[in-house]
Amino acid sequence: MAAPGYGKQSAPEQLPRSAADFSHLPAREAYLASLIDHLPDGAAMDVKTLAAYQPHYGQMACRTVLNNLSTAGHLRRVRERLESRNCRWVFRTYFSRTPRSDAWWNRFLMTGEASTSGAPDPPRERTLNRTPPASAAYAALSGLGLADARLALSAADCTALEPLAAEWLARGATPALFTAALTAGLPPDGVHSPAAFTRRRLLDKMPPERPLPGPPTARIVECTDCRTPCRTPALLGGLCRACRGTPQAAPPLRRLSPAIVRAHAARARQAMITSPRS
Structure with missing residues (x-):
């Protein structure tokens, strides 16, 4: 095995072995590919x-x-x-x-996406005479009255407070944590306005914003042969221009003047005359 983090990495969306x-x-x-x-x-x-x-x-x-496997579309070398x-x-x-095309490898290595087409939407069940199910935020609000009757909210209250509750869940609060935070330490003499009290608590106890995801992993593609870092579009078959070779122009033809041609012919005839015969 290579050192942790190094070595072979399987590309996504491969067909089953055969x-x-x-x-x-x-x-x-x-x-060697096998x-x-x-x-x-x-x-x-x-x-x-x-x-x-x-x-x-x-x-x-x-x-x-x-190198040949790279050209055939089976591998790419990168620094991450x-x-x-x-x-x-x-x-x-x-x-x-x-085997993958250069376009597939370029897209995967630059964006991390293996294909351009997304997965098909899951089939939807047909419902007859049924209202759409409530959101998680609405369900969390409506469940407060079950946890403590002093925070029983009406349907209109839940609808009005739903955006604030949704922000709680978006910041990582689970339904259980949501209920515990809003029902803890209620006034012993009761809650005169459950909707107003819940709104105040939703604002005052709002969880901190979740940190934004870090920047995407920096990735530099290398030439499979010489290991030189290159821009992804500059590689064909995973090889840089120097390693895959560039077609060289044929040297220009040297045209000889008639006088030079006659002089060469004269020297050749003279050599044939003067050379000893076997």
């Missing part, structure tokens, strides 16, 4: 470790295989910054036995 998962790959790539696929998350999968996992291929072959006190950076390899 015998044909890597049938589109050459034998060497299919063999080996990686069965490694647990967090396992080391660097070139040196992969070469030690199996007896067939050395480090150079494993490096070539990782953990939002901790010391902002530690970790190095991870996302692996998918289901």
Whole structure:
């Protein structure tokens, strides 16, 4: 296993395993891809470790295989910054036995979303002659009278106070905590106006706002081969331009003048005349 936070990370939304998962790959790539696929998350999968996992291929072959698997859409290497006190950076390899396009990997690595289409809405039950169910805030208010009769509220009171109760629940208060906070320490001589008293308590005892979620995890994509950090759109098949190679223009043809051509021909004829015959 790699150090905590490092190593293999399984990509989301993969198809179930089957015998044909890597049938589109050459034998060497299919063999090592199957080996990686069965490694647990967090396992080391660097070139040196992969070469030690199996007896067939050395480090150079494993490096070539990782590049080919990246080009085939099965993996991407990234650096991720953990939002901790010391902002530690970790190095991870996302692996998918289901081959993905560059667009899929770019979207996932930049936004964390695996697909653009959301899950279908759950089927709704048909209801006949039924009113919509009450919200959690409304139910919490209506339950106060059951916990203590001195805070019995009418339907109109619950509707008017529902936004304040909803804010309590949005700030993390559970229905049990909500009821306990509002019914604790009631005046012994009774409550003359349950609605006004409840409103005052809802305002005075409002829980603190929940902290906003931290910024998304910083993620830098690396070239699978040279490990150079790159912008995600700059990688094709997980390889930077230098590693995937750029087509080089053919050298321009050198055109010889007729005089030079005749001089070359004359020298060739003279060499044939003067050369000894076997």
